Amino acid sequence: MSGSPEDRHTKKRMGLYHVETAGDGRSTLKKRVFSVVVLSIAAMIAVSALILYHFYHSYRDKTYAHLNILVEKHRRDIDSFLKENLGAIRFIAKIFTFDELRDASFLENCLMNLQSHFNNVFVDLGVINARGVQIAYAGPFRLGKALYTEAPWFKKAIQSEYFISDVFMGLRGLPHFIIAVRENHNGHAWILRATIDFVAFNNLVESIQVGETGLAYIVNRGGSLQTKTRADVMKEGEILTILGEMEKGRYGQTYITTISGRGGNKYLYVAALLKDGQWLLIYRQKISDAFREYNHALRVAIAIILLGGVCVVAMGILLTSRVTRQMEKGEREREAMSAQIVESGKLAAVGELAAGIAHEINNPVAIMVEEAGWIEDLLEEEEFRESKSLKEFHRALEQIRTQGRRCKEITHKLLSFARKTDSRIHNVKLNQIIEEVVSVTAQRAKYAKVAIEKNLQEDLPCLRLSSTEMQQVILNLINNAIDAMEPDGGRIMITTRSDQNALVVEVEDNGPGIPEANLARIFEPFFTTKAVGKGTGLGLSICYGIIKKIGGDIEVESHVGKGTTFRIKIPLPVARGSATLSATSDQTSDSDRMNRGV
Amino acid sequence: MKKDDTPQERSQEALQETNSEGIRLLLVDDEAGFVEVLSKRMAKRGIRVTKAHSGTEAIQTLRKNDFDVTVLDLKMEDMEGIEVLKIFKKMAPEMPVIMLTGHGSNQAAREGMQWGAHDYLTKPCELEELVEKIFEAVRERKER
Numbered sequence: 143m144s145g146s147p148e149d150r151h152t153k154k155r156m157g158l159y160h161v162e163t164a165g166d167g168r169s170t171l172k173k174r175v176f177s178v179v180v181l182s183i184a185a186m187i188a189v190s191a192l193i194l195y196h197f198y199h200s201y202r203d204k205t206y207a208h209l210n211i212l213v214e215k216h217r218r219d220i221d222s223f224l225k226e227n228l229g230a231i232r233f234i235a236k237i238f239t240f241d242e243l244r245d246a247s248f249l250e251n252c253l254m255n256l257q258s259h260f261n262n263v264f265v266d267l268g269v270i271n272a273r274g275v276q277i278a279y280a281g282p283f284r285l286g287k288a289l290y291t292e293a294p295w296f297k298k299a300i301q302s303e304y305f306i307s308d309v310f311m312g313l314r315g316l317p318h319f320i321i322a323v324r325e326n327h328n329g330h331a332w333i334l335r336a337t338i339d340f341v342a343f344n345n346l347v348e349s350i351q352v353g354e355t356g357l358a359y360i361v362n363r364g365g366s367l368q369t370k371t372r373a374d375v376m377k378e379g380e381i382l383t384i385l386g387e388m389e390k391g392r393y394g395q396t397y398i399t400t401i402s403g404r405g406g407n408k409y410l411y412v413a414a415l416l417k418d419g420q421w422l423l424i425y426r427q428k429i430s431d432a433f434r435e436y437n438h439a440l441r442v443a444i445a446i447i448l449l450g451g452v453c454v455v456a457m458g459i460l461l462t463s464r465v466t467r468q469m470e471k472g473e474r475e476r477e478a479m480s481a482q483i484v485e486s487g488k489l490a491a492v493g494e495l496a497a498g499i500a501h502e503i504n505n506p507v508a509i510m511v512e513e514a515g516w517i518e519d520l521l522e523e524e525e526f527r528e529s530k531s532l533k534e535f536h537r538a539l540e541q542i543r544t545q546g547r548r549c550k551e552i553t554h555k556l557l558s559f560a561r562k563t564d565s566r567i568h569n570v571k572l573n574q575i576i577e578e579v580v581s582v583t584a585q586r587a588k589y590a591k592v593a594i595e596k597n598l599q600e601d602l603p604c605l606r607l608s609s610t611e612m613q614q615v616i617l618n619l620i621n622n623a624i625d626a627m628e629p630d631g632g633r634i635m636i637t638t639r640s641d642q643n644a645l646v647v648e649v650e651d652n653g654p655g656i657p658e659a660n661l662a663r664i665f666e667p668f669f670t671t672k673a674v675g676k677g678t679g680l681g682l683s684i685c686y687g688i689i690k691k692i693g694g695d696i697e698v699e700s701h702v703g704k705g706t707t708f709r710i711k712i713p714l715p716v717a718r719g720s721a722t723l724s725a726t727s728d729q730t731s732d733s734d735r736m737n738r739g740v
Numbered sequence: 741m742k743k744d745d746t747p748q749e750r751s752q753e754a755l756q757e758t759n760s761e762g763i764r765l766l767l768v769d770d771e772a773g774f775v776e777v778l779s780k781r782m783a784k785r786g787i788r789v790t791k792a793h794s795g796t797e798a799i800q801t802l803r804k805n806d807f808d809v810t811v812l813d814l815k816m817e818d819m820e821g822i823e824v825l826k827i828f829k830k831m832a833p834e835m836p837v838i839m840l841t842g843h844g845s846n847q848a849a850r851e852g853m854q855w856g857a858h859d860y861l862t863k864p865c866e867l868e869e870l871v872e873k874i875f876e877a878v879r880e881r882k883e884r
Contacts, residue, residue: 501842504863505771505774505863506773509773509774512774512867513773515777515867516780519780519784546864
């Protein structure tokens with residue numbers, strides 16, 4: 143309760159700041175925050191999208207380049223494997239004669255040599271005459287004197303100098319392919335044929351494995367598989383398309399495309415021509431696998447965007463709610479303030495009314511008093527002098543006079559509440575005023591057994607205000623304190639001190655104190671707890687009015703049974719006030735002390 | 741207060757100091773009851789009171805008669821007392837004017853003093869105080 147005027151003060155200040163923004167500004171603010179949020183998210187998405195787009199392209203280029211190199215390398219490996227083997231067979235066919243090679247043991251010897259030099263790539267060797275009859279054979283199968291006249295490979299091999307077949311089952315019933323070299327002996331063509339170990343060849347291709355789904359296989363132009371593979375083999379149409387594209391030479395040695403496979407999976411295909419364009423080395427990988435890192439980065443980026451978005455939205459909401467809360471607080475304070483304004487308006491209206499009434503009452507009261515005086519005058523005459531009731535008449539008339547004076551006092555107080563008697567502003571010394579008032583009330587205090595003590599700070603700066611008004615304030619406070627402590631008596635302590643940019647006067651008593659229910663109302667006009675006829679209830683409201691008018695504060699702190707303290711704060715004149723000087727000198731001395739390290 | 745110290749006697753003492761003839765006083769106030777009772781009481785104290793119930797009436801009365809002193813209410817309905825004062829000071833510059841003011845209208849009282857009023861009293865006032873001021877004003881005028 144004690145700080146209530148101060149609170150009111152703060153409220154007023156706070157309220158003023160928010161008057162303009164509160165109310166209709168709230169929805170606008172929400173919109174503004176919303177647009178800020180949307181804008182920041184949009185900017186974030188745009189930047190991220192741009193970065194991701196570039197990242198995607200460079201990653202794709204890098205991936206393609208890598209696969210190109212990989213496939214190209216293997217193409218070369220496979221081609222050189224074939225060429226090497228072909229070269230070996232051609233070499234044998236060239237340096238040994240038909241007669242030497244048709245000797246089974248010699249042929250066996252050749253095979254053993256080849257196997258030892260070429261890591262068992264060669265499975266068997268055979269010599270076939272122009273009619274397609276195998277006249278010598280070395281190898282694990284019992285193929286001696288086999289007839290190849292109708293075999294497709296033989297038909298092709300007999301027409302060209304050398305020939306590498308597709309993979310076929312042949313007589314042995316196992317997938318294999320052969321290298322055949324044609325030579326002449328006495329005008330008759332003969333063929334040296336070698337079978338390549340399918341497993342060894344297959345390993346060459348199967349070794350191309352990248353990631354989880356990257357694998358390679360070889361097909362011929364007809365689309366039949368030349369190696370073992372787990373993959374679905376490309377359809378003939380697709381192969382033809384690839385070949386068509388490759389023959390345009392647009393893509394160099396390798397060709398990259400994406401084709402949707404079964405189950406909705408998209409595959410990346412890298413193709414390269416082998417064996418003079420008869421075979422196609424195909425590398426296949428799931429797009430998701432090939433772009434695994436990209437997808438990972440994409441997911442991270444999306445996560446960051448989402449997280450950022452959440453942060454932005456959260457900040458937006460936080461900001462809105464905080465600002466809204468602040469504005470609501472402002473609104474509440476404004477309401478409180480306007481309530482206060484209404485209250486003080488009411489107070490002013492009451493004051494105005496009271497002043498009017500007081501003025502009107504003065505005349506009838508004056509007449510009444512004068513008429514009483516007239517009766518008194520008449521009573522002086524002879525005819526009444528002997529009257530038995532003369533004494534009683536005088537008493538009644540004196541009573542009328544006294545009550546008239548009381549009316550006058552009341553109206554005068556009411557009028558000073560409305561307009562001040564002497565509101566001229568001087569430079570006044572607060573302590574001097576207090577001394578004067580204390581001396582005026584000394585007699586009354588003595589009768590009431592009240593001791594008035596003073597604790598006045600010397601060298602207080604002068605105040606600019608009306609001394610009569612200030613006297614009235616101090617007088618009212620002292621009178622109230624004395625009234626409160628009658629008849630038991632007590633002690634009044636009057637303190638003055640300077641506090642920052644204000645002077646503080648405290649009037650403290652050790653009387654019965656003010657109950658909390660009354661504390662809130664004590665500055666209201668006509669509020670009094672004194673016996674009827676003893677108080678007008680205007681004293682404190684006059685004090686309040688005077689102190690507020692000079693921009694000060696008056697507050698009351700009271701504890702029932704312990705006493706009451708009225709505290710007045712009067713702001714010092716701001717410019718060239720001696721208070722400012724003394725405050726400055728205080729600071730200087732403080733800093734001096736600090737500098738000296740005391 | 742002595743028992744035989746009646747208002748008449750007191751007024752008599754005052755009169756002896758100033759003028760044995762009754763003081764001629766113009767009482768201007770629009771409050772009829774106040775004027776009536778005050779004039780009766782003043783008459784009992786040897787003052788010859790002429791009543792005026794408005795500013796206009798007061799000016800007309802002054803035009804026809806001379807007065808030693810005027811008691812003028814500053815707040816009247818037909819015209820402000822201060823205006824009456826200004827006119828009086830033109831018509832009879834030597835005549836002292838004592839103003840009656842309401843409480844808190846010290847501004848008007850000060851203005852009145854500037855315009856040459858002799859003194860002022862706050863209403864409602866004690867008759868004895870007013871009479872005192874009247875005698876004082878008349879005495880001062882005589883001395884001048």
